[in-house]
Amino acid sequence: MEYWINIILLFFIYGFAGWCMEVALKYRQFHRFINRGFLTGPLLPIYGSGTVLITLVVGNLSSVESGPVMTFSLSFVICGLVEYLTSLVLEKIFHARWWDYSQKPMNLHGRVWIGNLILFGLAGLGIIHISNPLLYRFLDLFTLRTREIVAAVLLVILCADFVVSYFVLKLVKVGIDSSEADNTEEISKEVRQLLTNRSYFHKRFSEAYPEVVYKTDRVQARIAAVKAETERLRAEAERNLDEKAGKVAAKLEPVHRIRADLIGMQDELIELLYNEQSASDEIKELKAEVDQQKKRLENHAFVRYPYGKRRER
Numbered sequence: 001m002e003y004w005i006n007i008i009l010l011f012f013i014y015g016f017a018g019w020c021m022e023v024a025l026k027y028r029q030f031h032r033f034i035n036r037g038f039l040t041g042p043l044l045p046i047y048g049s050g051t052v053l054i055t056l057v058v059g060n061l062s063s064v065e066s067g068p069v070m071t072f073s074l075s076f077v078i079c080g081l082v083e084y085l086t087s088l089v090l091e092k093i094f095h096a097r098w099w100d101y102s103q104k105p106m107n108l109h110g111r112v113w114i115g116n117l118i119l120f121g122l123a124g125l126g127i128i129h130i131s132n133p134l135l136y137r138f139l140d141l142f143t144l145r146t147r148e149i150v151a152a153v154l155l156v157i158l159c160a161d162f163v164v165s166y167f168v169l170k171l172v173k174v175g176i177d178s179s180e181a182d183n184t185e186e187i188s189k190e191v192r193q194l195l196t197n198r199s200y201f202h203k204r205f206s207e208a209y210p211e212v213v214y215k216t217d218r219v220q221a222r223i224a225a226v227k228a229e230t231e232r233l234r235a236e237a238e239r240n241l242d243e244k245a246g247k248v249a250a251k252l253e254p255v256h257r258i259r260a261d262l263i264g265m266q267d268e269l270i271e272l273l274y275n276e277q278s279a280s281d282e283i284k285e286l287k288a289e290v291d292q293q294k295k296r297l298e299n300h301a302f303v304r305y306p307y308g309k310r311r312e313r
Contacts (some may be wrong), residue, residue: 002144008151010055010132012158018047038169039161046086050079053122055132068125075124087111094169116139177277236286263294 021164022036022044037044054075063069088111091097102110270287 002147005147005151005231006136006139006146007055008155009050009147011045011052012151013048013135014051014127015043015045015048018044021047031039038165039158041157041165043158043161045080050120051127053078053082054127058124058128065297068129071124071128072121075127076117076121079120079124080112083116083120084108084111113239209279 019042020035023034025035026034035042039045057074058071077207087097087099097110097129100110101107101113101116104113104115142150203311271289278285
């Protein structure tokens with residue numbers, strides 16, 4: 001029992017620490033206080049859940065298997081899965097992308113990216129090998145009864161906060177689904193206006209995610225149509241470019257190549273028509289003159305350079 005009470009308290013401690021970190025990062029970005037998260041209170045469950053999962057998994061490994069490399073790897077994978085699944089579920093339920101890493105390198109569907117995953121792995125090392133032992137010692141300063149009461153009170157507050165936040169998100173979903181706009185910017189304005197005219201809880205949520213991207217079926221269909229049209233235009237442009245390139249190449253065919261082909265065909269024609277035994281003196285003289293002129297052409301067509309390369313004049 002004591003073990004699970006400590007786990008619950010770790011969930012709240014790390015959830016609060018994650019909230020503090022997010023608030024600090026957003027203050028640096030927007031230069032104002034932003035109460036991050038879906039909950040009204042100072043708690044981000046995604047941080048608490050990831051930490052608890054790491055603690056549970058690594059804690060059940062042997063001392064050899066729970067070394068730094070294994071801890072880093074498990075934290076990398078577990079927190080990545082938590083972030084990915086949270087993003088996916090929230091988008092499916094509320095038709096909104098709360099964070100998007102599409103512009104980041106090595107991302108997976110814009111839900112997670114390599115930079116955060118590495119930070120998760122490093123954070124896991126700090127949690128398992130540094131902060132958890134310290135927090136366990138701190139919690140041991142209080143009696144089990146005290147910890148039970150604190151955990152119960154925090155769970156009740158969390159449930160109440162969750163209910164309130166659920167109805168706020170439900171209103172957001174209604175606003176998204178009822179919107180006639182066909183782009184995320186217009187939908188964002190409508191939802192923000194809808195929330196601003198209501199209670200503090202609604203206003204707070206509208207400010208918590210200033211970069212949220214809303215996605216209705218109408219927007220999704222429009223995006224798909226634009227992608228299809230873009231692909232069609234690209235294929236058509238490549239086809240036209242290939243045709244024009246072929247025509248240009250034909251027009252720019254070197255003169256010496258055409259001349260060489262023509263001379264070759266003339267030689268073949270002469271060989272077919274000329275007979276040394278039956279040819280008249282006049283034809284023989286003409287044949288000799290043709291051969292002489294062809295040699296002159298070959299001698300003057302190219303110039304030999306000192307390095308043995310030949311270049312057309």
